Amino acid sequence: MLTPLRARLACLALALLFAAVPARAQTTSTLAGDVKDANGAAVAGAAVTVRSLETGRASTATSDAEGRYVFAGLPVGPYEVRAVKSSFKDYLSERVTLTVNETATLDILLEVAGVDEQVDVTSDAELVNTRTPELSFLVGERAMRELPLNGRNYTDLALLQPGVVAYPHRDTGSVVAHGVGVSVNGQDPRSNVYLLDGTPQNDFTNGPSGSAAGTSLGLETIREFRVETNAYSAEYGRNFGGQINAVSKSGTNAFHGSLYEFHRNDNLDARNFFDPERKPEFRRNQFGGSVGGPVSKDRLFFFGGYESLRENLGRTVRTVTPDLDARAGIVTSCRPLPPPGQPCPEENIVRTSVGVSPVIRPFLDEFPLPNLGAPRVVGNLAAYTFGFDQTIRQNFLQGRVDYNRSDRDQFFARYTFDAADQLLPTDFPQFPRTFFSRNQFFTGEYRRTVSASTLNTFRFNFSRTRV
Numbered sequence: 350m351l352t353p354l355r356a357r358l359a360c361l362a363l364a365l366l367f368a369a370v371p372a373r374a375q376t377t378s379t380l381a382g383d384v385k386d387a388n389g390a391a392v393a394g395a396a397v398t399v400r401s402l403e404t405g406r407a408s409t410a411t412s413d414a415e416g417r418y419v420f421a422g423l424p425v426g427p428y429e430v431r432a433v434k435s436s437f438k439d440y441l442s443e444r445v446t447l448t449v450n451e452t453a454t455l456d457i458l459l460e461v462a463g464v465d466e467q468v469d470v471t472s473d474a475e476l477v478n479t480r481t482p483e484l485s486f487l488v489g490e491r492a493m494r495e496l497p498l499n500g501r502n503y504t505d506l507a508l509l510q511p512g513v514v515a516y517p518h519r520d521t522g523s524v525v526a527h528g529v530g531v532s533v534n535g536q537d538p539r540s541n542v543y544l545l546d547g548t549p550q551n552d553f554t555n556g557p558s559g560s561a562a563g564t565s566l567g568l569e570t571i572r573e574f575r576v577e578t579n580a581y582s583a584e585y586g587r588n589f590g591g592q593i594n595a596v597s598k599s600g601t602n603a604f605h606g607s608l609y610e611f612h613r614n615d616n617l618d619a620r621n622f623f624d625p626e627r628k629p630e631f632r633r634n635q636f637g638g639s640v641g642g643p644v645s646k647d648r649l650f651f652f653g654g655y656e657s658l659r660e661n662l663g664r665t666v667r668t669v670t671p672d673l674d675a676r677a678g679i680v681t682s683c684r685p686l687p688p689p690g691q692p693c694p695e696e697n698i699v700r701t702s703v704g705v706s707p708v709i710r711p712f713l714d715e716f717p718l719p720n721l722g723a724p725r726v727v728g729n730l731a732a733y734t735f736g737f738d739q740t741i742r743q744n745f746l747q748g749r750v751d752y753n754r755s756d757r758d759q760f761f762a763r764y765t766f767d768a769a770d771q772l773l774p775t776d777f778p779q780f781p782r783t784f785f786s787r788n789q790f791f792t793g794e795y796r797r798t799v800s801a802s803t804l805n806t807f808r809f810n811f812s813r814t815r816v
Contacts, residue, residue, distance in 0.1 A: 375584065376547040376596050376794075378447035380420040382455040384412040384432060391416030392459055395434040402427040402444065403601035405647035406753050410801060422796055422804045424759075425449050425572065425596055430457075438462035448489065449575045449596045452481045484579040486510040490572055501611070501635055501656070502564040503571050504543070504557060507531055507593055510576045529564075530557055533578050533591030540590030545571075546597055546763055546792045548810035549587065560769035561786035561816065562658060566745035567765070569607055569639040570654035572598045597763050599751045600650030604642035611635045621665055623721075629663020629736060637745075650751045658743040658769075665736055668776040670716045672731035678704040681729055717777065735778045743769035757798045765790040787815045 380399060384392045397418045400407040403426050412418045425447050432440035437459040447453055488506045498505055507513050508531065516530040516538040530538035543550040543558040550558030559565045574595035577585060585592045615631035634657075641652030674681050680701045683693035705713060719731030749763040767788040772781055791811040799805055 375450040375582075375594070376425075376544075377422045377796075378425055378449065379452045380423060380428070380430075380445070380447060380455060381452065382418060382457060384416045384418060384434075384457045384459060386437070386459055387461065392434055392437070395432050395437075395457070395459065397457070398431045398433075399423065399445075400429045400431070402429055403603075404650065404751070404753065405602060406759070407756060408798070409756075422798070422806065423447055424599070425451075430455060432457045432459065434459055436461060448487050449573055450485070450577070450594055451487075451575075481582070483577055483581040485575050485577045485581065487575050488573060493568060493571065493573065498568065500564050500658075501566065501568045502529065502559075503568045503574070503595075504531075504559075504565045504593065505529065507574075507576050507591075510578070512578050513576060513591065529559070531591070533576070536590045538590075540588045542585065542588045542590070542592050544592065544594045545765070545790065546595075546761075546794070547808055548790070548792045549812065550790060552788075552814045552816070555588070558788070560743055560767050560788060561771050561784035562660075562741045562743045562769040563771070564658070564743070566656045566658065566743060566767065567654065567747055569609075569637065569656065570598055570652070570747040570749075572596050597747065597749050598639070598641065598652050598654075599749055599761065600641035600643060600652045602643050602646055602650075604640070606638065606640035608638040609636065615663075623667050623734060624665045625736070629665060630738075631662050633658075633660040633662075635659075648753055651749070653748040654746070656745045658741055658745075660739075660741040662739040662741075663736060664739050664774065665734055666774050666776075666778075667721070667732065667734045669730040670719055670733040670777075671713060672719055672729050674700065675729040676705070676713060678702060715779075737774040737778060737781070738772075739774065740772045741769065742771075743767070759796045760794065762793045763791070785816070789813045 384395045384397065386392055391412075391414070393412055393414045393416060395412040395416075395418075396409060397412060397420075398407055398409045399420055401424070404424075406424075408420055408423070410418045410420055428445045428447060430440075430442040430445050438461070440457050440459055442455065442457075445453070445455055488509070492506060492509075493503060496506065508515055512534045514532050516532045531541065532538050533541060539555045541551075541557075545558070552558065557565065572595075574593060577592035577594060581592055611634070613631075613633040615628060618628065618631065620628040637654065637656035639652070639654035641650070643650055680703055682699050682701075683697050684699050685697065687693050687697070717733055717735075719733055721732035721734045744767075746766045747763065749761060752760040754760065765788070768786065770783060770785045772783050775782055789811075790813075791809075793809045795807045797805045
């Protein structure tokens with residue numbers, strides 16, 4: 350039996366545990382509206398059915414006494430909406446496209462008619478959100494497919510939204526060179542949450558969900574994402590910044606896929622000012638493919654994608670090294686000091702011989718000789734430059750399975766694997782540095798429509814980032 354103190358501590362630990370993750374980040378959509386007749390009066394008891402044009406899954410709701418209907422927890426994608434009521438013409442809206450975490454409004458107008466008459470409507474749902482207060486912006490499937498992206502980092506598209514600006518950390522990533530950080534409405538770049546299928550993808554520093562290569566691959570496996578910037582729901586309870594809420598692609602009743610390769614090189618590049626007479630080599634290849642489709646029509650679907658990044662970037666690194674005076678044990682200084690930005694006149698250079706300790710000599714000899722510009726400068730430092738082949742190797746794999754057990758029960762599971770390593774230079778060629786990362790994410794979800802007013806979602810997430 351728990352003592353009062355232990356009970357309080359247990360409650361506190363439980364509260365902290367649930368405060369650490371979002372309550373239930375939306376990965377689905379809501380469709381709602383009013384059913385009315387030609388005179389604007391509410392029509393109660395109308396049977397409204399939505400059917401997915403991709404998977405064939407259908408759901409039915411009945412308008413209430415005030416003519417209202419609501420479909421919650423609908424997967425994103427195109428739908429057909431049909432309304433039936435005796436003494437009225439059948440209503441059919443052929444294509445209503447729902448997006449992630451959207452509350453769409455589709456009002457239905459029924460006309461009085463005889464038997465077997467139907468009204469076909471081609472208009473879509475309202476484009477303006479009139480039911481929820483949040484400020485958000487959608488990056489849709491078309492934008493992700495058609496907009497050019499240097500490096501194919503899908504999170505770069507968030508920078509097209511109002512109030513979102515890039516925040517480059519060291520090596521364009523977070524403190525461990527993960528992805529490109531962003532600031533939403535001027536807030537701290539580590540206050541954002543990156544969600545995929547409703548589960549967090551942040552690294553252990555709360556930075557972007559990128560890799561050691563400084564990018565987030567998988568453009569072909571992401572269907573769309575929404576950038577929540579202000580006044581979003583309390584379900585986004587982990588951080589106070591922006592919420593980048595992405596949904597992965599899933600299979601449909603039709604087979605579909607892609608195969609691609611992107612190549613870039615230095616053939617049209619200009620030589621850098623500090624490059625030697627021959628500019629360094631540069632080669633980048635990004636290639637991969639995706640495939641999805643049905644295992645059992647209207648029931649079981651799969652989708653998988655693979656992408657690889659191979660880059661060799663020749664760089665000319667400029668640094669400083671002890672000059673010839675320092676190697677001879679001569680300390681140079683300028684007396685008096687010249688104006689800022691001006692060189693020291695020859696007559697003002699003061700040289701003092703201090704010698705070199707035999708203990709220090711082996712270490713001093715390890716520094717390379719100056720090779721750029723004048724071999725002697727005041728302050729005992731001289732310019733040194735060297736070439737370096739900066740390499741990136743990254744492999745990304747993602748797979749998803751969806752199962753519609755019935756119109757009331759749906760399952761899905763998604764696994765993501767992302768491994769990368771990057772070789773970077775330091776001030777001297779003997780000491781290169783390597784960033785390595787291996788990210789693994791798993792999400793499983795079971796969604797059940799219990800009744801017309803109750804929807805239950807159970808979601809399990811496993812996240813492991815290694816740097």
